Amino acid sequence: MDSTTARxxxxxxARxxxxxxxxxxxxxxGIQTVGMxxxxxxxxxxxxxxxxxxxxxxxxxxxxxxxxxxxxxxxLAEHVDGYEEPGRRILAVFEWxxxxxxxxxxxxxxxxxxxxxxxxxxxxxxxxxxxxKGAFKDYLGGLVTAAxxxxxxxxxxxxxxxxxxxxxxxxRSAEPAEQAGEAARVLVxxxxx
Amino acid sequence: MDSTTARxxxxxxARxxxxxxxxxxxxxxGIQTVGMxxxxxxxxxxxxxxxxxxxxxxxxxxxxxxxxxxxxxxxLAEHVDGYEEPGRRILAVFEWxxxxxxxxxxxxxxxxxxxxxxxxxxxxxxxxxxxxKGAFKDYLGGLVTAAxxxxxxxxxxxxxxxxxxxxxxxxRSAEPAEQAGEAARVLVxxxxx
DNA sequence: ACAAATGGAGAACGTGCGTTCTCCCTCTCG
DNA sequence: CGAGAGGGAGAACGCACGTTCTCCATTTGT
Numbered sequence: 218m219d220s221t222t223a224r225x226x227x228x229x230x231a232r233x234x235x236x237x238x239x240x241x242x243x244x245x246x247g248i249q250t251v252g253m254x255x256x257x258x259x260x261x262x263x264x265x266x267x268x269x270x271x272x273x274x275x276x277x278x279x280x281x282x283x284x285x286x287x288x289x290x291x292x293l294a295e296h297v298d299g300y301e302e303p304g305r306r307i308l309a310v311f312e313w314x315x316x317x318x319x320x321x322x323x324x325x326x327x328x329x330x331x332x333x334x335x336x337x338x339x340x341x342x343x344x345x346x347x348x349x350k351g352a353f354k355d356y357l358g359g360l361v362t363a364a365x366x367x368x369x370x371x372x373x374x375x376x377x378x379x380x381x382x383x384x385x386x387x388x389r390s391a392e393p394a395e396q397a398g399e400a401a402r403v404l405v406x407x408x409x410x
Numbered sequence: 411m412d413s414t415t416a417r418x419x420x421x422x423x424a425r426x427x428x429x430x431x432x433x434x435x436x437x438x439x440g441i442q443t444v445g446m447x448x449x450x451x452x453x454x455x456x457x458x459x460x461x462x463x464x465x466x467x468x469x470x471x472x473x474x475x476x477x478x479x480x481x482x483x484x485x486l487a488e489h490v491d492g493y494e495e496p497g498r499r500i501l502a503v504f505e506w507x508x509x510x511x512x513x514x515x516x517x518x519x520x521x522x523x524x525x526x527x528x529x530x531x532x533x534x535x536x537x538x539x540x541x542x543k544g545a546f547k548d549y550l551g552g553l554v555t556a557a558x559x560x561x562x563x564x565x566x567x568x569x570x571x572x573x574x575x576x577x578x579x580x581x582r583s584a585e586p587a588e589q590a591g592e593a594a595r596v597l598v599x600x601x602x603x
Numbered sequence: 604a605c606a607a608a609t610g611g612a613g614a615a616c617g618t619g620c621g622t623t624c625t626c627c628c629t630c631t632c633g
Numbered sequence: 634c635g636a637g638a639g640g641g642a643g644a645a646c647g648c649a650c651g652t653t654c655t656c657c658a659t660t661t662g663t
Contacts, residue, residue, distance in 0.1 A: 247530045249442055252620055263641050264622085274621065324530070332580055333526020337440045337517070346580055373593035376586055377566075380573030387525055387539055393569055400566035403600045404593060445650055456611050457652085467651065 232270050234260045239281040244327050248278055248334055275341055278331070282345040285327055290352060292317075303364035304405060307374065310357065311401055314378060315394030318385040325386020329379075353378075366408050374401050425463050427453045432474040437520050441471055441527055468534055471524070475538040478520055483545060485510075496557035497598060500567065503550065504594055507571060508587030511578040518579020522572075546571075559601050567594050 238260035242251040253274055257264050271277035296313040300306045317323060324330070328346040335342040357378070358371040377400050381393035431453035435444040446467055450457050464470035489506040493499045510516060517523070521539040528535040550571070551564040570593050574586035 245530070247527070249527075250531055253622080254620075264643085265640065268622070325526075329522065329576055329580075330526035330529070332518075333523035334440070334442075336523070336580070337438065338443055350577070350580060369589075369592075372586075372589040373570075373596075376570055376573030376577060376590050376593065378573070379576045380569030380571070383522055383572050383576050384543070384569060387522075387529075387543060393565075396562075396565040397569050399562075400569065400593075400597060403566075404596055407596045407600055446652080447650075457613085458610065461652070462610095 228266075228270065231260075231262045231266050235262045235267055235270060235277065236281060236284055238262075239277055240285060243278065243281055244285075244324060244330075245322065248331060253277075275339055278335075278339070279341045279345060282328065282331060282342065282349070286345070286349045286352065289327075289349075290356060293353075294356070297360070303360070307357075307360050307364060307405060308398055308402060310360070310374075310378065311381070311394055311398030314381055314385075314397070315391050318381075318391035318394050323385070323389075326379075326382040329383055330386070350379075364405075366405065370404060370408055373404055377401055377404075421459075421463065424453075424455045424459050428455045428460055428463060428470065429474055429477055431455075432470055433478060436471065436474055437478075437517060437523075438515065441524060446470075468532055471528075471532070472534045472538060475521065475524060475535065475542070479538070479542045479545065482520075482542075483549060486546075487549070490553070496553070500550075500553050500557060500598060501591055501595060503553070503567075503571065504574070504587055504591030507574055507578075507590070508584050511574075511584035511587050516578070516582075519572075519575040522576055523579070543572075557598075559598065563597060563601055566597055570594055570597075 235256060238256050239251075242255055242259055253264065253267060256262075256277070257267060260267075262270075267277070271280060293310065293313050296316070297306050297309045300309050328349045331342050332346045336346070354371065354375045357375055358368065361368065361371045361374065377397040381397035384393040385391060428449060431449050432444075435448055435452055446457065446460060449455075449470070450460060453460075455463075460470070464473060486503065486506050489509070490499050490502045493502050521542045524535050525539045529539070547564065547568045550568055551561065554561065554564045554567065570590040574590035577586040578584060
Protein backbone atom coordinates (compact mmCIF):
# COMPACT_ATOMS: atom_id res chain seq x y z
CA MET A 218 0.00 0.00 0.00
CA ASP A 219 2.95 2.30 0.39
CA SER A 220 4.01 4.06 -2.77
CA THR A 221 7.71 3.23 -2.47
CA THR A 222 9.12 0.47 -4.58
CA ALA A 223 11.82 -1.86 -3.36
CA ARG A 224 14.39 0.02 -5.38
CA UNK A 225 13.39 3.33 -3.88
CA UNK A 226 13.72 1.86 -0.42
CA UNK A 227 17.18 0.56 -1.24
CA UNK A 228 18.19 3.97 -2.47
CA UNK A 229 16.82 5.65 0.62
CA UNK A 230 18.64 3.17 2.85
CA ALA A 231 21.92 3.71 0.99
CA ARG A 232 21.39 7.43 1.30
CA UNK A 233 21.07 7.18 5.06
CA UNK A 234 24.10 4.93 5.35
CA UNK A 235 26.10 7.34 3.26
CA UNK A 236 24.99 10.27 5.36
CA UNK A 237 25.73 8.37 8.57
CA UNK A 238 29.29 7.75 7.42
CA UNK A 239 29.65 11.29 6.09
CA UNK A 240 28.52 12.78 9.36
CA UNK A 241 30.82 10.67 11.46
CA UNK A 242 33.88 11.21 9.27
CA UNK A 243 33.36 14.83 8.24
CA UNK A 244 32.65 15.90 11.77
CA UNK A 245 35.55 14.00 13.28
CA UNK A 246 38.26 14.67 10.73
CA GLY A 247 37.08 17.66 8.73
CA ILE A 248 35.67 17.64 5.25
CA GLN A 249 38.74 18.04 3.10
CA THR A 250 40.69 15.25 4.70
CA VAL A 251 37.93 12.72 4.12
CA GLY A 252 37.81 11.29 0.62
CA MET A 253 34.82 9.87 -1.18
CA UNK A 254 36.59 6.55 -0.89
CA UNK A 255 36.62 6.86 2.87
CA UNK A 256 32.88 7.44 2.79
CA UNK A 257 32.45 4.37 0.70
CA UNK A 258 34.60 2.29 3.01
CA UNK A 259 32.76 3.42 6.12
CA UNK A 260 29.29 3.22 4.66
CA UNK A 261 29.53 0.17 2.45
CA UNK A 262 27.84 2.15 -0.28
CA UNK A 263 29.65 1.76 -3.59
CA UNK A 264 31.14 4.75 -5.34
CA UNK A 265 28.70 4.27 -8.16
CA UNK A 266 25.74 4.57 -5.86
CA UNK A 267 27.31 7.42 -3.94
CA UNK A 268 27.61 9.48 -7.10
CA UNK A 269 24.12 8.46 -8.09
CA UNK A 270 22.79 9.83 -4.82
CA UNK A 271 25.12 12.83 -4.59
CA UNK A 272 26.53 13.83 -7.98
CA UNK A 273 29.39 15.68 -6.35
CA UNK A 274 31.11 15.72 -3.00
CA UNK A 275 29.87 19.21 -2.33
CA UNK A 276 26.30 17.95 -2.51
CA UNK A 277 27.05 15.23 -0.01
CA UNK A 278 28.52 17.85 2.28
CA UNK A 279 25.45 19.98 1.84
CA UNK A 280 23.15 17.07 2.66
CA UNK A 281 25.25 16.20 5.69
CA UNK A 282 24.96 19.72 7.07
CA UNK A 283 21.26 19.86 6.28
CA UNK A 284 20.41 16.63 8.05
CA UNK A 285 22.60 17.48 11.01
CA UNK A 286 20.93 20.86 11.32
CA UNK A 287 17.50 19.30 11.66
CA UNK A 288 18.66 16.77 14.18
CA UNK A 289 20.72 19.24 16.20
CA UNK A 290 17.88 21.70 16.60
CA UNK A 291 15.51 18.86 17.38
CA UNK A 292 17.70 17.58 20.19
CA LEU A 293 18.01 21.08 21.58
CA ALA A 294 14.26 21.66 21.44
CA GLU A 295 13.59 18.34 23.14
CA HIS A 296 15.75 19.35 26.07
CA VAL A 297 14.22 22.80 26.32
CA ASP A 298 10.73 21.32 26.17
CA GLY A 299 11.48 19.59 29.45
CA TYR A 300 10.82 22.93 31.11
CA GLU A 301 7.76 25.13 31.32
CA GLU A 302 8.84 28.40 32.83
CA PRO A 303 9.99 30.73 30.04
CA GLY A 304 13.05 32.02 31.88
CA ARG A 305 14.07 28.51 32.74
CA ARG A 306 13.74 27.47 29.12
CA ILE A 307 16.30 30.05 28.09
CA LEU A 308 18.83 28.73 30.55
CA ALA A 309 18.05 25.20 29.43
CA VAL A 310 19.69 26.06 26.12
CA PHE A 311 23.06 26.56 27.81
CA GLU A 312 22.47 23.51 29.93
CA TRP A 313 22.03 21.47 26.79
CA UNK A 314 25.15 22.96 25.26
CA UNK A 315 27.02 21.68 28.30
CA UNK A 316 25.68 18.18 27.72
CA UNK A 317 26.66 18.35 24.08
CA UNK A 318 30.16 19.56 24.91
CA UNK A 319 30.78 16.57 27.15
CA UNK A 320 29.85 13.99 24.56
CA UNK A 321 32.99 11.94 23.89
CA UNK A 322 33.12 12.69 20.20
CA UNK A 323 32.47 16.41 20.56
CA UNK A 324 34.72 18.35 18.20
CA UNK A 325 33.20 21.81 18.21
CA UNK A 326 30.40 23.23 16.12
CA UNK A 327 30.15 21.44 12.77
CA UNK A 328 29.00 24.60 11.02
CA UNK A 329 31.67 26.87 12.41
CA UNK A 330 34.28 24.28 11.50
CA UNK A 331 32.86 23.85 8.01
CA UNK A 332 32.82 27.57 7.55
CA UNK A 333 36.46 27.79 8.51
CA UNK A 334 37.26 25.04 6.08
CA UNK A 335 35.10 25.92 3.10
CA UNK A 336 33.62 29.33 3.75
CA UNK A 337 35.92 30.91 1.21
CA UNK A 338 35.29 28.38 -1.54
CA UNK A 339 31.87 26.78 -1.28
CA UNK A 340 28.76 28.94 -1.52
CA UNK A 341 26.60 25.92 -0.70
CA UNK A 342 28.41 25.42 2.57
CA UNK A 343 28.16 29.10 3.37
CA UNK A 344 24.42 28.97 2.77
CA UNK A 345 24.07 25.99 5.10
CA UNK A 346 26.07 27.67 7.82
CA UNK A 347 24.14 30.93 7.60
CA UNK A 348 20.88 29.00 7.47
CA UNK A 349 21.73 26.96 10.53
CA LYS A 350 22.92 29.89 12.58
CA GLY A 351 19.91 31.91 11.52
CA ALA A 352 17.56 29.12 12.57
CA PHE A 353 19.28 28.76 15.92
CA LYS A 354 19.07 32.47 16.53
CA ASP A 355 15.40 32.50 15.57
CA TYR A 356 14.78 29.70 18.00
CA LEU A 357 16.50 31.67 20.74
CA GLY A 358 14.45 34.69 19.75
CA GLY A 359 11.26 32.69 20.26
CA LEU A 360 12.33 31.75 23.76
CA VAL A 361 13.20 35.35 24.56
CA THR A 362 9.92 36.85 23.41
CA ALA A 363 7.98 34.02 25.07
CA ALA A 364 9.60 35.16 28.28
CA UNK A 365 8.43 38.69 27.64
CA UNK A 366 11.99 39.92 27.27
CA UNK A 367 13.24 42.48 24.76
CA UNK A 368 14.46 41.22 21.40
CA UNK A 369 17.90 42.77 21.82
CA UNK A 370 18.60 40.15 24.41
CA UNK A 371 18.43 37.49 21.70
CA UNK A 372 21.56 38.77 19.99
CA UNK A 373 23.48 38.81 23.23
CA UNK A 374 22.47 35.29 24.20
CA UNK A 375 23.27 34.12 20.71
CA UNK A 376 26.78 35.54 20.92
CA UNK A 377 27.31 33.84 24.27
CA UNK A 378 26.22 30.52 22.82
CA UNK A 379 28.46 30.91 19.78
CA UNK A 380 31.40 31.89 21.93
CA UNK A 381 30.79 28.86 24.12
CA UNK A 382 30.69 26.52 21.12
CA UNK A 383 33.92 27.82 19.59
CA UNK A 384 35.74 27.86 22.87
CA UNK A 385 34.55 24.44 23.93
CA UNK A 386 35.72 23.11 20.59
CA UNK A 387 39.14 24.70 20.71
CA UNK A 388 39.88 23.97 24.35
CA ARG A 389 38.10 20.64 24.43
CA SER A 390 36.26 21.47 27.61
CA ALA A 391 32.67 21.89 28.69
CA GLU A 392 33.24 24.80 31.04
CA PRO A 393 32.23 27.45 28.52
CA ALA A 394 28.66 26.22 28.73
CA GLU A 395 28.39 27.03 32.41
CA GLN A 396 30.19 30.33 32.01
CA ALA A 397 27.90 31.35 29.18
CA GLY A 398 24.87 30.12 31.11
CA GLU A 399 25.85 32.21 34.10
CA ALA A 400 26.33 35.26 31.92
CA ALA A 401 22.96 34.60 30.32
CA ARG A 402 21.34 34.44 33.73
CA VAL A 403 22.81 37.82 34.62
CA LEU A 404 21.73 39.38 31.34
CA VAL A 405 18.18 38.07 31.69
CA UNK A 406 18.03 39.25 35.27
CA UNK A 407 19.25 42.69 34.26
CA UNK A 408 16.44 43.00 31.75
CA UNK A 409 13.86 42.27 34.43
CA UNK A 410 15.31 45.22 36.30
CA MET B 411 78.45 48.06 12.75
CA ASP B 412 75.42 45.82 12.78
CA SER B 413 76.10 42.12 13.08
CA THR B 414 73.90 41.05 10.16
CA THR B 415 75.54 40.23 6.88
CA ALA B 416 74.04 41.17 3.55
CA ARG B 417 72.90 37.62 3.04
CA UNK B 418 71.15 37.51 6.37
CA UNK B 419 69.35 40.70 5.50
CA UNK B 420 68.25 39.28 2.17
CA UNK B 421 66.94 36.19 3.92
CA UNK B 422 65.10 38.24 6.48
CA UNK B 423 63.57 40.39 3.76
CA ALA B 424 62.45 37.33 1.79
CA ARG B 425 61.00 35.91 4.96
CA UNK B 426 58.91 39.01 5.51
CA UNK B 427 57.75 39.08 1.89
CA UNK B 428 56.79 35.41 2.12
CA UNK B 429 54.90 36.00 5.33
CA UNK B 430 53.17 39.04 3.87
CA UNK B 431 51.92 36.98 0.95
CA UNK B 432 51.04 34.05 3.19
CA UNK B 433 49.02 36.24 5.49
CA UNK B 434 47.10 37.88 2.71
CA UNK B 435 46.35 34.68 0.84
CA UNK B 436 45.79 32.31 3.75
CA UNK B 437 43.50 34.72 5.50
CA UNK B 438 41.50 35.57 2.41
CA UNK B 439 41.13 32.15 0.83
CA GLY B 440 41.89 29.65 3.56
CA ILE B 441 45.06 27.65 3.96
CA GLN B 442 44.34 24.51 2.00
CA THR B 443 43.25 26.30 -1.14
CA VAL B 444 46.46 28.30 -1.33
CA GLY B 445 49.40 26.44 -2.79
CA MET B 446 53.06 27.09 -2.20
CA UNK B 447 53.18 28.22 -5.80
CA UNK B 448 50.60 30.89 -5.07
CA UNK B 449 52.76 32.13 -2.24
CA UNK B 450 55.68 32.28 -4.55
CA UNK B 451 53.71 34.15 -7.19
CA UNK B 452 52.40 36.70 -4.71
CA UNK B 453 55.63 37.20 -2.83
CA UNK B 454 58.22 36.97 -5.58
CA UNK B 455 60.21 34.63 -3.37
CA UNK B 456 61.36 31.59 -5.29
CA UNK B 457 60.26 28.11 -4.24
CA UNK B 458 63.83 27.26 -3.40
CA UNK B 459 64.08 30.12 -0.97
CA UNK B 460 60.65 29.45 0.42
CA UNK B 461 61.62 25.92 1.33
CA UNK B 462 64.89 27.16 2.67
CA UNK B 463 63.06 29.52 5.02
CA UNK B 464 60.17 27.17 5.80
CA UNK B 465 61.04 23.52 5.17
CA UNK B 466 57.37 22.59 4.95
CA UNK B 467 54.10 24.37 4.34
CA UNK B 468 52.97 23.64 7.86
CA UNK B 469 55.89 25.65 9.19
CA UNK B 470 54.96 28.59 7.00
CA UNK B 471 51.43 28.37 8.33
CA UNK B 472 52.75 28.27 11.85
CA UNK B 473 54.93 31.32 11.26
CA UNK B 474 52.01 33.15 9.67
CA UNK B 475 49.79 32.55 12.68
CA UNK B 476 52.58 33.46 15.07
CA UNK B 477 53.36 36.78 13.43
CA UNK B 478 49.70 37.64 13.05
CA UNK B 479 49.11 36.89 16.72
CA UNK B 480 51.73 39.38 17.81
CA UNK B 481 50.43 42.08 15.51
CA UNK B 482 46.79 41.45 16.31
CA UNK B 483 47.28 41.74 20.04
CA UNK B 484 49.48 44.76 19.55
CA UNK B 485 46.84 46.58 17.56
CA LEU B 486 44.25 45.72 20.17
CA ALA B 487 46.47 46.92 23.01
CA GLU B 488 47.21 50.16 21.19
CA HIS B 489 43.53 50.94 20.96
CA VAL B 490 42.86 50.03 24.57
CA ASP B 491 45.79 52.14 25.68
CA GLY B 492 43.94 55.16 24.36
CA TYR B 493 41.87 55.01 27.52
CA GLU B 494 42.72 55.38 31.17
CA GLU B 495 39.69 54.39 33.13
CA PRO B 496 39.76 50.63 33.77
CA GLY B 497 36.08 50.07 33.01
CA ARG B 498 36.37 52.03 29.83
CA ARG B 499 39.37 49.99 28.77
CA ILE B 500 37.31 46.83 28.92
CA LEU B 501 34.67 48.27 26.64
CA ALA B 502 37.40 49.54 24.33
CA VAL B 503 38.12 45.91 23.45
CA PHE B 504 34.68 45.51 21.89
CA GLU B 505 34.99 48.88 20.27
CA TRP B 506 38.17 47.74 18.60
CA UNK B 507 36.53 44.51 17.48
CA UNK B 508 33.94 46.63 15.74
CA UNK B 509 36.65 48.53 13.90
CA UNK B 510 38.30 45.30 12.89
CA UNK B 511 35.02 43.82 11.64
CA UNK B 512 34.48 46.75 9.31
CA UNK B 513 37.83 46.48 7.62
CA UNK B 514 37.16 45.67 3.97
CA UNK B 515 39.13 42.46 3.94
CA UNK B 516 37.73 41.15 7.21
CA UNK B 517 37.01 37.44 6.89
CA UNK B 518 36.48 36.35 10.47
CA UNK B 519 39.00 35.26 13.05
CA UNK B 520 42.08 33.75 11.41
CA UNK B 521 42.59 31.34 14.28
CA UNK B 522 39.04 30.11 14.46
CA UNK B 523 39.08 29.62 10.71
CA UNK B 524 42.40 27.81 10.82
CA UNK B 525 41.16 25.61 13.59
CA UNK B 526 38.12 24.64 11.54
CA UNK B 527 40.36 23.87 8.62
CA UNK B 528 43.27 22.12 10.27
CA UNK B 529 42.33 21.51 13.88
CA UNK B 530 41.85 17.83 13.21
CA UNK B 531 45.11 17.31 11.34
CA UNK B 532 47.79 19.77 12.40
CA UNK B 533 48.99 19.82 15.98
CA UNK B 534 51.12 22.87 15.24
CA UNK B 535 48.08 24.82 14.13
CA UNK B 536 46.15 23.67 17.17
CA UNK B 537 48.96 24.89 19.40
CA UNK B 538 48.96 28.29 17.71
CA UNK B 539 45.21 28.64 18.05
CA UNK B 540 45.19 27.65 21.71
CA UNK B 541 48.15 29.92 22.33
CA UNK B 542 46.52 32.89 20.68
CA LYS B 543 43.19 32.43 22.41
CA GLY B 544 44.92 31.91 25.72
CA ALA B 545 46.92 35.10 25.28
CA PHE B 546 43.83 37.07 24.36
CA LYS B 547 41.98 35.74 27.37
CA ASP B 548 44.91 36.57 29.62
CA TYR B 549 44.92 40.09 28.25
CA LEU B 550 41.22 40.41 29.02
CA GLY B 551 41.88 39.01 32.47
CA GLY B 552 44.41 41.75 33.08
CA LEU B 553 41.89 44.41 32.18
CA VAL B 554 39.28 42.83 34.42
CA THR B 555 41.47 42.60 37.50
CA ALA B 556 42.82 46.08 36.87
CA ALA B 557 39.24 47.25 37.12
CA UNK B 558 38.90 45.47 40.44
CA UNK B 559 36.34 43.08 39.01
CA UNK B 560 36.09 39.35 39.78
CA UNK B 561 38.01 36.95 37.59
CA UNK B 562 34.91 35.01 36.59
CA UNK B 563 33.91 38.00 34.50
CA UNK B 564 36.90 37.37 32.25
CA UNK B 565 35.48 34.11 30.96
CA UNK B 566 32.15 35.72 30.19
CA UNK B 567 33.67 38.64 28.33
CA UNK B 568 35.92 36.27 26.46
CA UNK B 569 32.96 34.22 25.29
CA UNK B 570 31.17 37.36 24.14
CA UNK B 571 34.21 38.42 22.15
CA UNK B 572 34.59 34.98 20.58
CA UNK B 573 30.93 34.84 19.71
CA UNK B 574 31.18 38.26 18.12
CA UNK B 575 34.17 37.24 16.02
CA UNK B 576 32.56 34.05 14.72
CA UNK B 577 29.28 35.73 14.01
CA UNK B 578 30.81 38.75 12.36
CA UNK B 579 32.79 36.42 10.15
CA UNK B 580 29.86 34.25 9.15
CA UNK B 581 27.36 37.04 8.61
CA ARG B 582 29.86 39.54 7.28
CA SER B 583 28.61 42.28 9.52
CA ALA B 584 30.01 44.42 12.30
CA GLU B 585 26.87 44.47 14.45
CA PRO B 586 28.03 41.67 16.75
CA ALA B 587 30.68 43.97 18.16
CA GLU B 588 28.13 46.45 19.42
CA GLN B 589 25.84 43.72 20.70
CA ALA B 590 28.68 42.06 22.56
CA GLY B 591 29.87 45.41 23.86
CA GLU B 592 26.44 46.21 25.21
CA ALA B 593 26.23 42.80 26.90
CA ALA B 594 29.69 43.38 28.33
CA ARG B 595 28.57 46.72 29.73
CA VAL B 596 25.64 45.04 31.45
CA LEU B 597 27.78 42.26 32.87
CA VAL B 598 30.37 44.68 34.20
CA UNK B 599 27.63 46.85 35.69
CA UNK B 600 26.04 43.84 37.35
CA UNK B 601 29.32 43.01 39.05
CA UNK B 602 29.53 46.49 40.54
CA UNK B 603 26.11 45.83 42.04
C1' DA C 604 89.91 36.67 -13.61
C1' DC C 605 88.38 32.14 -12.05
C1' DA C 606 86.52 28.50 -9.16
C1' DA C 607 82.94 27.61 -6.35
C1' DA C 608 78.91 28.57 -4.20
C1' DT C 609 74.25 30.88 -4.54
C1' DG C 610 69.91 31.73 -6.47
C1' DG C 611 66.09 31.87 -9.83
C1' DA C 612 62.81 29.78 -13.16
C1' DG C 613 60.45 26.23 -13.91
C1' DA C 614 60.28 21.24 -15.00
C1' DA C 615 59.67 16.98 -12.75
C1' DC C 616 58.16 13.62 -9.33
C1' DG C 617 55.00 11.43 -6.30
C1' DT C 618 50.84 11.25 -4.26
C1' DG C 619 46.12 11.98 -3.08
C1' DC C 620 41.72 12.40 -4.53
C1' DG C 621 37.30 13.63 -7.15
C1' DT C 622 35.13 11.48 -10.73
C1' DT C 623 34.37 8.10 -14.37
C1' DC C 624 34.86 3.74 -16.60
C1' DT C 625 35.38 -1.40 -17.19
C1' DC C 626 34.28 -5.81 -16.21
C1' DC C 627 31.56 -9.08 -14.45
C1' DC C 628 27.91 -10.92 -11.63
C1' DT C 629 23.07 -11.07 -10.41
C1' DC C 630 18.66 -10.18 -10.32
C1' DT C 631 14.19 -9.15 -12.99
C1' DC C 632 10.70 -9.71 -16.19
C1' DG C 633 8.72 -11.38 -20.44
C1' DC D 634 15.07 -19.61 -19.86
C1' DG D 635 17.25 -15.67 -21.83
C1' DA D 636 18.08 -10.74 -22.65
C1' DG D 637 19.00 -6.71 -20.51
C1' DA D 638 19.24 -3.51 -16.88
C1' DG D 639 21.27 -2.63 -12.27
C1' DG D 640 24.93 -2.88 -9.11
C1' DG D 641 29.51 -3.85 -6.93
C1' DA D 642 34.62 -3.85 -6.92
C1' DG D 643 38.08 -1.53 -8.11
C1' DA D 644 41.01 0.18 -11.93
C1' DA D 645 41.73 4.27 -14.49
C1' DC D 646 41.91 9.19 -15.51
C1' DG D 647 42.96 13.99 -14.77
C1' DC D 648 44.41 17.27 -12.06
C1' DA D 649 46.19 19.83 -8.17
C1' DC D 650 49.75 20.42 -5.22
C1' DG D 651 53.75 19.64 -1.84
C1' DT D 652 58.34 18.94 -2.54
C1' DT D 653 62.63 18.22 -5.08
C1' DC D 654 65.64 18.53 -8.98
C1' DT D 655 67.88 20.47 -13.27
C1' DC D 656 69.90 23.90 -15.72
C1' DC D 657 71.79 28.20 -16.02
C1' DA D 658 73.12 32.84 -14.84
C1' DT D 659 75.13 35.60 -11.27
C1' DT D 660 77.74 36.62 -7.56
C1' DT D 661 81.63 36.09 -4.25
C1' DG D 662 86.05 35.45 -2.41
C1' DT D 663 90.93 35.16 -3.52
